[in-house]
Each structure stands twice: as C-alpha cells, then as structure tokens.
Amino acid sequence: MKTWEIYAIRHATNDKRTRGVNFISDPDPTALLTLDFFCWVLKSGEDVIVVDTGVDPVKGARNGHEQVMPPPEGWAALGVDPARVETVLLTHAHYDHLGYLAALPNARFYMQAEEMAYVTGPWMEKPTFRHAYWPDEIASLVHLLFEGRLHLHGREYEVTDGISAHWVGGHCAGQEVLRVRTNRGWVVLASDALHYYEEYERGVPFAVAFSISDMIAAHDRIRELADSDGHILPAHDPRLLELYPAMSPDYVGKIIRLDVQPGMAS
Numbered sequence: 177m178k179t180w181e182i183y184a185i186r187h188a189t190n191d192k193r194t195r196g197v198n199f200i201s202d203p204d205p206t207a208l209l210t211l212d213f214f215c216w217v218l219k220s221g222e223d224v225i226v227v228d229t230g231v232d233p234v235k236g237a238r239n240g241h242e243q244v245m246p247p248p249e250g251w252a253a254l255g256v257d258p259a260r261v262e263t264v265l266l267t268h269a270h271y272d273h274l275g276y277l278a279a280l281p282n283a284r285f286y287m288q289a290e291e292m293a294y295v296t297g298p299w300m301e302k303p304t305f306r307h308a309y310w311p312d313e314i315a316s317l318v319h320l321l322f323e324g325r326l327h328l329h330g331r332e333y334e335v336t337d338g339i340s341a342h343w344v345g346g347h348c349a350g351q352e353v354l355r356v357r358t359n360r361g362w363v364v365l366a367s368d369a370l371h372y373y374e375e376y377e378r379g380v381p382f383a384v385a386f387s388i389s390d391m392i393a394a395h396d397r398i399r400e401l402a403d404s405d406g407h408i409l410p411a412h413d414p415r416l417l418e419l420y421p422a423m424s425p426d427y428v429g430k431i432i433r434l435d436v437q438p439g440m441a442s
C-alpha cells in the first residue's frame with residue numbers, strides 16, 4: 177500500500193483581512209482574521225506530485241497579500257527539481273492557486289473539466305464570479321490544453337495509487353478535494369472547499385462562493401472521505417501552523433508537514 181507525505185508551502189499571507197470579508201454574515205465582522213496561502217507537495221519515495229502552484233506576487237500584492245516564500249524556493253527546499261516534475265494537480269483555477277505554471281516546463285497538469293468550462297464560459301461575464309481569475313492565467317491553461325499538457329478529468333478521478341480527486345464545487349464550479357493515503361490513514365486535502373477549519377466546525381460558508389449549497393454539502397463529502405476530523409486539511413488557515421510541525425527549524429512558518437498527527441507544533 178503506497179503512502180504519501182504531505183508538505184505545505186506557506187507562500188503568502190494577508191493579516192489585514194477581517195472576519196466579515198472571510199465569512200458571510202459573521203457576528204463579529206470587524207475582527208481581524210489572517211488568511212494564509214498554501215500550496216502542496218506530495219512525496220512517496222522518489223515520486224513527487226505538486227498540488228497547485230501558488231500566487232504571482234504582483235497579482236497577490238494587488239489584493240494585499242504578502243509573499244512569504246516563492247513556491248519554486250519551497251520546491252527546492254523539498255528536493256524537488258521543477259524541470260523533473262511530471263504531475264501537477266490543480267484543485268481549481270483561482271489566481272492564488274495558479275501562479276507559477278511556467279516554472280514547471282515538463283509537467284502534465286490535471287484539473288476538473290467543469291472548472292475549465294466555468295472559466296471559459298458564460299459565468300465569467302459576471303464580475304462576482306470572475307474576480308478571482310486572471311485571463312492571462314486562463315489563457316495559459318488553454319495553451320497547455322492545446323499542447324497536450326492539461327488533462328481535464330471528470331468529477332471522480334483516480335490520480336495514482338493512494339491519491340484521488342473528488343469534485344465538490346461550491347467555492348467555484350470545479351472545486352475539488354484530494355484524498356491522500358498517508359501512514360496515519362486517509363487525509364483529505366480540502367483545498368478551498370475549506371479555507372478555515374471553522375467552516376466545517378460551524379457549518380458556515382466562506383464569502384467567495386459560486387454555490388453556497390454545494391459549499392455546505394462539501395463539508396459532508398469531506399467527512400466521508402477522511403478517516404476523522406483530524407484528517408482534514410483546509411487551504412488558508414493559520415491554525416495549521418499551530419497544529420503541524422515545520423519541515424525543519426530553518427523553515428518555521430514556511431514549510432509544514434501535514435501527513436503526521438496534528439498536535440501542538442513545538
């Protein structure tokens with residue numbers, strides 16, 4: 177049974193956001209709540225899979241996000257040569273997950289077909305739905321598609337031994353979560369189906385939503401796929417830094433290991 181290690185690179189952060197910006201109808205809307213930004217690397221022996229590619233720092237800065245570590249620096253720290261990466265999973269196409277596509281020149285990319293239909297279809301006429309996408313990045317996906325380097329798969333997709341992708345929608349039309357077999361069981365990398373632990377703890381939606389009903393239904397699907405609530409990983413929650421250890425003392429606040437048991441990180 178193949179198992180995977182999961183590493184999260186904290187590539188950016190924004191400590192100026194309020195709860196009212198993050199959650200719909202929050203009772204304490206002016207309180208600050210930091211939004212951290214992670215992308216991931218899955219490793220099993222020599223095998224490497226990159227999950228999402230971070231945010232372009234110029235685009236991030238326009239929304240007040242500060243770069244912490246460029247993803248290529250994180251990949252290097254993890255011993256990953258971007259020129260040799262063969263598989264990149266894109267959990268959705270929002271700009272904070274699609275920033276460094278060109279840094280992976282030989283990779284094949286994988287994404288939900290519904291996400292591609294969404295970002296190239298009529299919903300993008302609506303500013304509320306297109307605001308987290310950049311047309312140059314969507315054009316890059318089209319180019320990858322025509323180069324035979326983007327596979328647009330169906331809702332349920334078996335990536336490889338111990339990793340599968342599952343459509344949940346909600347946050348955007350093609351949002352997916354990943355189920356990853358680790359030494360401690362099945363972990364769900366929820367990506368933006370959960371920005372914060374609070375969303376499934378309290379059953380509340382994040383403020384950026386395509387379908388709130390799908391977003392709330394996703395909480396149940398995530399629980400079905402994970403071995404326990406302690407096996408669920410949100411994509412933007414600073415609490416991850418308290419629960420999981422840094423890869424090594426040199427990378428405190430930058431690279432954390434997520435396949436281990438959560439506890440108080442030292």
Ligand SMILES: [Zn+2]
Pocket residue numbers: 270272273368411412
């Ligand atoms: Zn995101």
